[in-house]
Amino acid sequence: MYYAAFILHDKDRNKKMKTNALGMPTEGCGASNGAQGGISGGPSWNDAKFYVGECDRISMDIEMWYS
Numbered sequence: 001m002y003y004a005a006f007i008l009h010d011k012d013r014n015k016k017m018k019t020n021a022l023g024m025p026t027e028g029c030g031a032s033n034g035a036q037g038g039i040s041g042g043p044s045w046n047d048a049k050f051y052v053g054e055c056d057r058i059s060m061d062i063e064m065w066y067s
Contacts, residue, residue, distance in 0.1 A: 004048035005032040007062050028064040036065055 008017055009028035018026045022039060031037075035047035052058055 001054075002049045002051055003032075004035075004043075004045055004050070005060075005062065006043065006048070007031070007064070009064060026066075028066050030062040030064040032060060032062060034063055 007030045008025065010016075011027045012018070017029075020026050024037070024039075031043040031048045032050055033048055035043035037043050050058075050060070
């Protein structure tokens with residue numbers, strides 16, 4: 001089965017994603033496989049997806065990026 005992960009660092013702990021005038025996050029965020037979004041939107045599914053087998057156990061590092 002395929003999955004993707006998107007992580008947001010809610011720095012001010014207000015449970016909301018802060019964005020700039022273009023709608024890009026202003027708090028740190030990251031996605032699986034190093035996928036990044038752009039002006040047209042967030043990371044694409046194809047860039048972020050990864051496969052996990054039925055009995056697999058996984059671990060991954062996610063690099064945070066800032067706009």
